[in-house]
Amino acid sequence: MLCCRGVFMKNILMVEVGDWEQSQLYDTFINQQAVELIEKKLCGELITPIYSLESAERYVLSFNTSTALGGRVEVQLRLLCGNTQSMWYSYGRWGAGEVDNCSIKGQSDDFAELVIDELRVKPGVNVTGVQFKAILTRKQELDPSPKLRCITLTNVYTPKKYQLQAVPEIDYTVPRRSQMVVPEIGRYICSPTSVCMVLQYYGEALEPLEVANGTLDSGANTYGNWTYSVAYAAEQGYKAFVYYCRDKSELYTILSQGHPIIASVKLSEQSQLRGAPQAYPHGHLIVVCGLTNTEDGPKIIVNDSASPDEAGVHRQYLVEDFMNVWNGIIYIIEKE
Structure with missing residues (x-):
C-alpha cells in the first residue's frame, strides 16, 4: 500500500531506492536517490528482488528517470505465477528530449501480452509476484549517467460502480x-x-x-x-x-x-x-x-x-x- 502525500493507495506497488537493497547490480550502484552507472561504464543493469503482487486483469507500469546527453533507461518486468515465471516484457529504451522512444510490439506469452503501455493478463493466470529489470546505457564514458529513481506498477480491474454523492469544493x-x-x-x-x-x-x-x-x-x-x-x-x-x-x-x-x-x-x-x-x-x-x-x-x-x-x-x-x-x-x- 502506497502512501502518497498522506493518502493510502491500495492498487499500486512503488519500489524506490530503499527497496533495492537486495537487488543484483551489474556495473551499476545505488546512491541515496537513484541507481546509476559506475564511472566510465557504458551499460549496466539492476535486477530487483521478487515482490508480492495481487493478481489483476491488467497492469500499467511507470518509471521515473533522469537522462541526459543520450543516456537511456530500459525498464522490463516479468510476472511470477507460483513456481513459474513469464518472459521479460520490455517498455522500450527511454530517454529525455526528442529521441526515438519506441515501445516494442509482439511481446506475448502464456501469461500476458504487453500492448503499448498496458500489460494484459491472460484468462486463468493467477499472478503472485513481479520482478523488475533496468538496463542503463550512455554513449560516452564521460557522459552523465542516466538515473532511475523509482518504478511503479498499478493493478487494473473492472471499475466498481459509483454512488453519486456531494463533493468537496x-x-x-x-x-x-x-x-x-x-x-x-x-x-x-x-x-x-x-x-x-x-x-x-x-x-x-x-x-x-x-x-x-x-x-x-x-x-x-x-x-x-x-x-x-x-x-x-x-x-x-x-x-x-x-x-x-x-x-x-x-x-x-x-x-x-x-x-x-x-x-x-x-x-x-x-x-x-x-x-x-x-x-x-x-x-x-x-x-x-x-x-x-x-x-x-x-x-x-x-x-x-x-x-x-x-x-x-x-x-x-x-x-x-x-x-x-x-x-x-x-x-x-x-x-x-
Missing part, C-alpha cells in the same frame, strides 16, 4: 491550453497537452508541442503512451506515475491533496459527457482541476484540451456523466 487554477491549435498533430496530443498544463501549473515553461515531441512513442506511432507521458513529467524533476482508482471515490481524496490530476475518459457519443466539445471513441485525457456542487448536481471542473480554442478549455461536467466515461486511470504528477 476544490478548484485549482491550471493554465488553459488547447491541443487543437497545434498544427498537423493537434488532434492526437491530448495526453502531452494535459501533461503540459499540469507542469505549467507548477511553473514549468513548456509548450504542448515540446511535450508532444518528448512523449512520442514511435513504435506505436502515438502520443498517448501513458508510461511515456508520466516518464516525461518525471524528467522535469517530479514524481509522476499512472494510478488506477479501483474505487472511483478515491478521486476526491487524491484531488484534495493540493494538485490537479489527469484522467482518462472514453465516450462513443458526445451526449455521454454533456458539455464536452466532442466524442472520444478512442480515449482522451483531461486535466481535473476541481469539484463543485451546483443546483444541477455535483460537477467536476476540468481543462479539456479538445476545445477548439483556449477560451473554451475550462469546463464543468456533471460528476454522474464523468464517472460513467472515466475508466479509473489517472496520472499523478507531484513535487518530489
Whole structure:
C-alpha cells in the first residue's frame, strides 16, 4: 500500500531506492536517490528482488528517470505465477528530449501480452509476484549517467460502480491550453497537452508541442503512451506515475491533496459527457482541476484540451456523466 502525500493507495506497488537493497547490480550502484552507472561504464543493469503482487486483469507500469546527453533507461518486468515465471516484457529504451522512444510490439506469452503501455493478463493466470529489470546505457564514458529513481506498477480491474454523492469544493487554477491549435498533430496530443498544463501549473515553461515531441512513442506511432507521458513529467524533476482508482471515490481524496490530476475518459457519443466539445471513441485525457456542487448536481471542473480554442478549455461536467466515461486511470504528477 502506497502512501502518497498522506493518502493510502491500495492498487499500486512503488519500489524506490530503499527497496533495492537486495537487488543484483551489474556495473551499476545505488546512491541515496537513484541507481546509476559506475564511472566510465557504458551499460549496466539492476535486477530487483521478487515482490508480492495481487493478481489483476491488467497492469500499467511507470518509471521515473533522469537522462541526459543520450543516456537511456530500459525498464522490463516479468510476472511470477507460483513456481513459474513469464518472459521479460520490455517498455522500450527511454530517454529525455526528442529521441526515438519506441515501445516494442509482439511481446506475448502464456501469461500476458504487453500492448503499448498496458500489460494484459491472460484468462486463468493467477499472478503472485513481479520482478523488475533496468538496463542503463550512455554513449560516452564521460557522459552523465542516466538515473532511475523509482518504478511503479498499478493493478487494473473492472471499475466498481459509483454512488453519486456531494463533493468537496476544490478548484485549482491550471493554465488553459488547447491541443487543437497545434498544427498537423493537434488532434492526437491530448495526453502531452494535459501533461503540459499540469507542469505549467507548477511553473514549468513548456509548450504542448515540446511535450508532444518528448512523449512520442514511435513504435506505436502515438502520443498517448501513458508510461511515456508520466516518464516525461518525471524528467522535469517530479514524481509522476499512472494510478488506477479501483474505487472511483478515491478521486476526491487524491484531488484534495493540493494538485490537479489527469484522467482518462472514453465516450462513443458526445451526449455521454454533456458539455464536452466532442466524442472520444478512442480515449482522451483531461486535466481535473476541481469539484463543485451546483443546483444541477455535483460537477467536476476540468481543462479539456479538445476545445477548439483556449477560451473554451475550462469546463464543468456533471460528476454522474464523468464517472460513467472515466475508466479509473489517472496520472499523478507531484513535487518530489
